[in-house]
Amino acid sequence: MAVVQVIALGGVGEIGKNCSVVREGDDIVVIDCGLSFPNEEMLGIDIVVPDFTYLVENKDKVRGVFLTHAHEDHVGGLPYLLKQIDVPIYCTEFTQALIRSKLEERLPSKKVDIRVFKPGDILQAGALSVEPVRVTHSIPENCAMAVRTSHGIVFFTGDFKFDFTPVDGKLANITRIGELGREGVLVLLSDSTNVERPGWGPSERAVSAGLRKVFGESKGRVLLTTFASNIHRMQQVYEIAAETGRKVAVVGRRMESNLDVCERLGYVKIPKGTRIRLDEMRMYPDEKLAILTTGSQGEPMSALVQMSKGEYGRLQVKPGDTLIYSARPIPGNEGAIWRTINRLFNQGCNVVYESATPIHVSGHAYQEELKMMINLTRPYYIAPVHGEPRHQFLYNSIAKDMGYPEHRIFTMKDGIPLNMDDTAASFGEKVPCGRVLVDNGGHAGVSDEVLRDRYNVANDGLVVVTIAVDTTEGQIVGDPIIQARGFHGPEGIIDVAFEHLVDALGALSKDELKDSTRVRQDAADVVRRLIQKRTQLRPLVLPTIVEV
Numbered sequence: 001m002a003v004v005q006v007i008a009l010g011g012v013g014e015i016g017k018n019c020s021v022v023r024e025g026d027d028i029v030v031i032d033c034g035l036s037f038p039n040e041e042m043l044g045i046d047i048v049v050p051d052f053t054y055l056v057e058n059k060d061k062v063r064g065v066f067l068t069h070a071h072e073d074h075v076g077g078l079p080y081l082l083k084q085i086d087v088p089i090y091c092t093e094f095t096q097a098l099i100r101s102k103l104e105e106r107l108p109s110k111k112v113d114i115r116v117f118k119p120g121d122i123l124q125a126g127a128l129s130v131e132p133v134r135v136t137h138s139i140p141e142n143c144a145m146a147v148r149t150s151h152g153i154v155f156f157t158g159d160f161k162f163d164f165t166p167v168d169g170k171l172a173n174i175t176r177i178g179e180l181g182r183e184g185v186l187v188l189l190s191d192s193t194n195v196e197r198p199g200w201g202p203s204e205r206a207v208s209a210g211l212r213k214v215f216g217e218s219k220g221r222v223l224l225t226t227f228a229s230n231i232h233r234m235q236q237v238y239e240i241a242a243e244t245g246r247k248v249a250v251v252g253r254r255m256e257s258n259l260d261v262c263e264r265l266g267y268v269k270i271p272k273g274t275r276i277r278l279d280e281m282r283m284y285p286d287e288k289l290a291i292l293t294t295g296s297q298g299e300p301m302s303a304l305v306q307m308s309k310g311e312y313g314r315l316q317v318k319p320g321d322t323l324i325y326s327a328r329p330i331p332g333n334e335g336a337i338w339r340t341i342n343r344l345f346n347q348g349c350n351v352v353y354e355s356a357t358p359i360h361v362s363g364h365a366y367q368e369e370l371k372m373m374i375n376l377t378r379p380y381y382i383a384p385v386h387g388e389p390r391h392q393f394l395y396n397s398i399a400k401d402m403g404y405p406e407h408r409i410f411t412m413k414d415g416i417p418l419n420m421d422d423t424a425a426s427f428g429e430k431v432p433c434g435r436v437l438v439d440n441g442g443h444a445g446v447s448d449e450v451l452r453d454r455y456n457v458a459n460d461g462l463v464v465v466t467i468a469v470d471t472t473e474g475q476i477v478g479d480p481i482i483q484a485r486g487f488h489g490p491e492g493i494i495d496v497a498f499e500h501l502v503d504a505l506g507a508l509s510k511d512e513l514k515d516s517t518r519v520r521q522d523a524a525d526v527v528r529r530l531i532q533k534r535t536q537l538r539p540l541v542l543p544t545i546v547e548v
């Protein structure tokens, strides 16, 4: 029997761009295909997706991509994978409803093969099979994935929490998870995002009390921002609005379309007469109105951010309004979020972003829930995923506390296969793996060099060096010119650089001057080094050679 390999192409040692591979022999299944958001140094980058080279190289073996749920960090990389290979996508009806239009938008000429499953179905994938198991999270129809191999079950928890009062009443299938544990889980790949939080996370239902309080106390309009996919949160807003006699309007394209789809499919039940269009708001006094809005991550084009700047044509915030920030910042977005909140305060809007009664709860398991998952699945090996190294480290120490010996605990790294058979487990040779940067225009493959240049220009400016060279004679023609844009060094530094450059060019032989590449290189080096040494700045130095 071949070894079973689990390879993360993304999503370990980081939170985001989740994409894992299970391989046995000639069969590969892919669990999730997500994106991550750029950090503040990635200028002009819209999203980051995994490098799919490994899947492209093995495309004849890939039996399907199995989606745990519809969050972007689990599905957002799909258009970029499907551009490169044809592969069936397996997901729930809800996930399908959320991703289909986006896939059609991105891949207009492609017929995407989406196959809808229900939790509990057994999906054959070559010699492997995949069984989705319902678990609770901050989005409907979320599944763990049990991949059956000839050495036992590879169990991905996906994103999960154990919520015993979920808004849609659909509980995690703990019984089934226990049965799979008894059948034999070879390895547990567990969500570790909230491993730093002791105890047991509050139920999504706990938010109701917090929202009810703010809705009740607010004299004017109540605005609420959350993730556009947080259907259960929106469900609660509708219920509380109905209770407190408010009508709800929605702003933000993504939120509107998600609600439409979910209402049609029955995933959200809007109390009759509660939902109104934005233009119907003027028919009601402020204290009878609530507004759901996108923009919880401070996205520049979102309705909330534009409202905070007074630039949103369809709706303005005003004194007396209350905004409930019912979300948690994704790391990297904090600055944009605080700026938005501050602008809203400046406009007289009261922003509730922390409260004694919760107005947001996390969708990820706390420590005791993570332990319960270990206890239910009783895996032979343990490897935390969906976490940064600190989360993985802490999760591992919990596993040790629960009696797991060191040799059965693995800290996965992107691209490094965990090889397992009936007798042993160890890490193998790295497969092609990395990140692909997608720019604001949707073009994939922005290189690290481009990124570094952008970063240097943005921080320290641009210095352009122009030199005219007679390459047949091997002579400099006239004086070089140094121009700077966005660069601010000590006075006279450009003149000093000029003198150094003239000296350096003067030291080149006739033959060296005939080689324009050499001249370009030398000129850039001289100017860059001098500026760095004298100013500690790293502007982008751009040499241009004019051959005459």
Ligand SMILES: [Zn+2]
Binding pocket: 069, 071, 137, 159, 363
């Ligand atoms: Zn999620």
Ligand SMILES: [Zn+2]
Binding pocket: 018, 071, 073, 074, 159, 386
């Ligand atoms: Zn996630």
